[in-house]
Amino acid sequence: MKPRTRHERRSSLLYSPKYWLLLTIFCLLAASIVVFLGRQYFTLTPTVEQRAEQPAQTMAPVHRDALDFHMIDFEQGWLRYSDGVMKTEDGGAQWLEAEASLPSEAAVGHEAVDETTLGMLGMSINQQLTSLMFGSKTYPVKQTQFLTDRIGWALVGEAGALQTPLLVTTDGGQTWNGEVTSAIRAAILAEKERLVQLKKEAALYASTDSAKAAIQSEWTLLPSTSAPGDVVLVRHNKPGKVEWLGKVYNLQPFGGGYFTYLPITMQAKPGKYPIGDQTLTIQAKKFETQYLKVTAEMESMKQDTARINADQKKIDLARSKSEPEFLFSGPFVKPIEGILTTPYGYTRYVNGKYDSAHLAVDLAAKEGTPIKAANDGVVALADSLYLTGNSIYLDHGMGLFSQYAHLSELRVKTGDRVKQGDIIGLVGTTGFSTGPHLHFTFWAHNVQVNPDLFWATTPFRWVEPKN
Numbered sequence: 001m002k003p004r005t006r007h008e009r010r011s012s013l014l015y016s017p018k019y020w021l022l023l024t025i026f027c028l029l030a031a032s033i034v035v036f037l038g039r040q041y042f043t044l045t046p047t048v049e050q051r052a053e054q055p056a057q058t059m060a061p062v063h064r065d066a067l068d069f070h071m072i073d074f075e076q077g078w079l080r081y082s083d084g085v086m087k088t089e090d091g092g093a094q095w096l097e098a099e100a101s102l103p104s105e106a107a108v109g110h111e112a113v114d115e116t117t118l119g120m121l122g123m124s125i126n127q128q129l130t131s132l133m134f135g136s137k138t139y140p141v142k143q144t145q146f147l148t149d150r151i152g153w154a155l156v157g158e159a160g161a162l163q164t165p166l167l168v169t170t171d172g173g174q175t176w177n178g179e180v181t182s183a184i185r186a187a188i189l190a191e192k193e194r195l196v197q198l199k200k201e202a203a204l205y206a207s208t209d210s211a212k213a214a215i216q217s218e219w220t221l222l223p224s225t226s227a228p229g230d231v232v233l234v235r236h237n238k239p240g241k242v243e244w245l246g247k248v249y250n251l252q253p254f255g256g257g258y259f260t261y262l263p264i265t266m267q268a269k270p271g272k273y274p275i276g277d278q279t280l281t282i283q284a285k286k287f288e289t290q291y292l293k294v295t296a297e298m299e300s301m302k303q304d305t306a307r308i309n310a311d312q313k314k315i316d317l318a319r320s321k322s323e324p325e326f327l328f329s330g331p332f333v334k335p336i337e338g339i340l341t342t343p344y345g346y347t348r349y350v351n352g353k354y355d356s357a358h359l360a361v362d363l364a365a366k367e368g369t370p371i372k373a374a375n376d377g378v379v380a381l382a383d384s385l386y387l388t389g390n391s392i393y394l395d396h397g398m399g400l401f402s403q404y405a406h407l408s409e410l411r412v413k414t415g416d417r418v419k420q421g422d423i424i425g426l427v428g429t430t431g432f433s434t435g436p437h438l439h440f441t442f443w444a445h446n447v448q449v450n451p452d453l454f455w456a457t458t459p460f461r462w463v464e465p466k467n
C-alpha cells in the first residue's frame with residue numbers, strides 16, 4: 001500500500017464522527033469560559049456611564065417602605081427604609097446597603113452647601129412640595145430637599161410602579177427624574193462647580209454684603225467714582241464687552257461673573273459715563289509739576305531711540321498676555337518703605353524742557369534695600385533695560401501688572417511665580433536715575449495707573465471716595 005498523502009489523512013479525519021463530537025464539546029466549553037469571564041469583568045468594573053445609566057441595579061426593591069432621606073452634599077446621602085438604610089456617594093447614581101449608623105454632616109465634616117454662598121446668590125431653597133408630576137402621574141411627596149435653587153430631591157409615596165421612590169430635579173423642580181443618568185450627574189457636578197467658583201469670587205470682596213451686592217447685580221463698578229490716572233474694576237453677570245474711551249475691553253470670566261479693568265487715562269475728561277446700567281463719574285484732579293536737573297550725559301540718554309525701541313518691544317511682548325484670572329487674594333503691599341520723592345501724575349520738566357507725566361511713584365531708599373512683590377503673580381519680565389535699568393514686570397492676572405525699575409539686582413527671572421512679600425530684587429540706581437530709588441507703578445491694560453489706589457487693599461475692596 002502506498003503511503004497516504006497528507007491530504008488523504010486529513011480527509012479521513014474530517015469524516016470521523018468522533019472528531020466532530022470532540023470539536024463540538026470543545027467549542028461549547030470555550031464559549032462558556034468566555035461568557036463567564038466576560039460577565040465577571042463587566043460586573044467588577046462597570047464604566048461610569050454604565051453605573052449612571054443603571055441606578056436601579058442596586059436600588060432597594062420598591063416594595064420596601066421608604067421613610068425618609070437626607071442628602072449631605074451633592075455626592076453623599078442616605079435613604080431610610082423600614083427595614084434598613086441605603087446610602088449613595090455619587091448623588092444617587094448608585095445606592096448601596098449602609099451600616100446601621102447614618103452618615104451625617106458631622107461625619108463628613110461639612111454642611112450640605114454653604115449657606116453664605118446661597119445667600120449671596122439670593123437663593124431660597126426652602127421649597128417643600130406636597131405633590132409632584134412624574135411621567136403622567138401625580139405623586140404625593142413625603143419629603144423634599146433642595147441643595148440649591150436648581151438641584152433637589154423628593155421622596156414620593158405610592159411609588160409601587162417606580163424603580164425608586166426618590167426623584168431628582170436639576171431645574172428647580174420643573175421636571176423630575178427617576179434615575180440619575182450621566183446627564184443628570186453632569187448637571188449636579190456643574191452646579192457644585194458653580195458654587196465653588198462663586199465662593200472663590202465672594203472671598204475677594206471686602207464683606208459678605210458687598211459680595212452679595214455685586215453677585216446679584218447686572219453691572220458693578222468698583223468704584224463708580226473715579227479720577228484721571230485711576231482704574232475701575234467692572235463686573236457683569238453675563239459675557240460681553242465694554243467700550244471705553246475709544247477702546248473695547250472684553251469681559252473675562254472669573255468666579256460667578258465677567259470682569260475687566262477700565263483704566264482712566266490722564267486725558268479722560270471729567271463727567272458722567274454710562275457703563276452697562278451703571279454710571280461712572282470721573283472727577284477733575286489736579287497734578288503737580290516737577291522740575292528736575294540732570295547732567296548733560298544723562299539728558300542725552302533719551303536720544304538713543306534704537307535702544308529704547310528695542311526695549312519697548314520686549315516690554316510690549318511681556319505685557320501682551322496676562323493670566324486669565326485674578327492671581328491675588330490678599331491686599332497689595334508697598335514694595336519698600338521708602339521716602340516718596342515723586343508722586344504719581346507729576347508733570348515733569350527735565351533741565352527746563354517738558355519731559356513727560358511721571359505715571360509712577362518714586363520711593364527713595366538706601367541702595368540694596370530689599371524689594372517685595374506687591375502681590376501674588378507671575379514674573380512677566382525680569383531684565384536689564386536701558387532707561388529703567390534692571391526692571392521687573394509682575395503679572396497679577398486679568399491685564400494688571402506691577403512694575404519695578406532701577407534695581408541694583410534682580411532676584412527673580414521671567415516666568416517665576418511669586419507670592420506677596422517675596423523679595424524680588426534690591427533698590428539701585430541703574431538706567432535713567434539720579435540716585436538710589438524704586439520707580440514703581442501699575443499697568444492696567446497697558447495704561448499706567450496710580451499705585452496709591454492699591455496700598456493695603458485690592459480692586460475688589462475698592463470703595464467710593466469720601467468727599
Ligand SMILES: [Zn+2]
Binds near residue numbers: 358360361362438439
Ligand atoms: Zn520714577
